[in-house]
Amino acid sequence: MTPSTYTPTRPPRAVNGGSSVDAPIRVPSVDAPSQPAQADRRYVRYLWVAIRLCMGWTFLWPFMDKMFGLGHDSTSAQAWINGGNPSKGFLSGSIGPFSSFYHSIAGAGIVNALFMVGLLGIALALLLGVAMKPACVAGVTMLVLMWSASLPPDQDIFMDNHIIYALLLVGLVVVGAGKTFGFGKQWEGIGFVQRHRWLA
Numbered sequence: 001m002t003p004s005t006y007t008p009t010r011p012p013r014a015v016n017g018g019s020s021v022d023a024p025i026r027v028p029s030v031d032a033p034s035q036p037a038q039a040d041r042r043y044v045r046y047l048w049v050a051i052r053l054c055m056g057w058t059f060l061w062p063f064m065d066k067m068f069g070l071g072h073d074s075t076s077a078q079a080w081i082n083g084g085n086p087s088k089g090f091l092s093g094s095i096g097p098f099s100s101f102y103h104s105i106a107g108a109g110i111v112n113a114l115f116m117v118g119l120l121g122i123a124l125a126l127l128l129g130v131a132m133k134p135a136c137v138a139g140v141t142m143l144v145l146m147w148s149a150s151l152p153p154d155q156d157i158f159m160d161n162h163i164i165y166a167l168l169l170v171g172l173v174v175v176g177a178g179k180t181f182g183f184g185k186q187w188e189g190i191g192f193v194q195r196h197r198w199l200a
Contacts, residue, residue: 014151048177051168056126059139059164080116087111096151119143126172129182134198136169143169 065072066086069079078084088107105111118138124133147153147162154160171177178184194200 008123021042021163034055038087043174045177045180048172048175049181052129052172052177052182055139055165055168055172056123059119059126059146060123063116063123066119067116085112087115088147094149096149098148098151102149114143129178130187131199132176132184133198136173139169140166146148 063071064070066074066078066084067080069076069082072083074084074086076082080086085107091106091111093104094102094106119142122135122139122142125131126139142165143162147160147166150160152158176184178187187193188200
């Protein structure tokens with residue numbers, strides 16, 4: 001017998017003091033989740049929050065390093081604020097079937113601007129939990145382009161961390177990860193965002 005097919009039946013009449021009374025009918029609840037199930041859902045939300053924050057940092061750190069030359073991948077002389085070229089190094093080293101295209105745009109001013117603004121915008125959206133849809137679309141696009149600039153990957157025939165990160169971004173939108181420890185609910189309550197749901 002499953003809850004969806006359960007039909008309550010009245011139990012036998014009980015006799016109390018010479019008079020018969022009906023025993024109460026108790027129907028099992030199938031709608032309210034159990035406490036363990038609620039706890040499991042909470043832990044899943046927290047897991048996706050951790051993934052969202054980690055992905056936000058993944059975009060924020062290269063922006064800061066390339067903007068200010070923090071000495072990780074970019075020296076102070078290579079910093080964008082000091083006249084450096086944040087996209088040239090990666091794109092000029094492109095290999096694979098699309099390398100000629102990436103070589104032709106390496107270091108272009110508009111490419112640098114789009115790259116840096118994209119890194120910062122995606123990072124802030126993920127860290128704050130707002131504008132998750134456009135941020136994740138932009139993030140997936142950037143990741144796929146970076147993946148296509150180095151084909152095949154060093155350690156696989158096609159799979160690398162760019163594809164995995166792109167799938168995680170899609171997952172963040174699907175589960176609404178910006179609403180837990182983020183400003184996703186407040187963002188979606190803004191009138192302009194409600195009229196343009198693609199900004200949610």
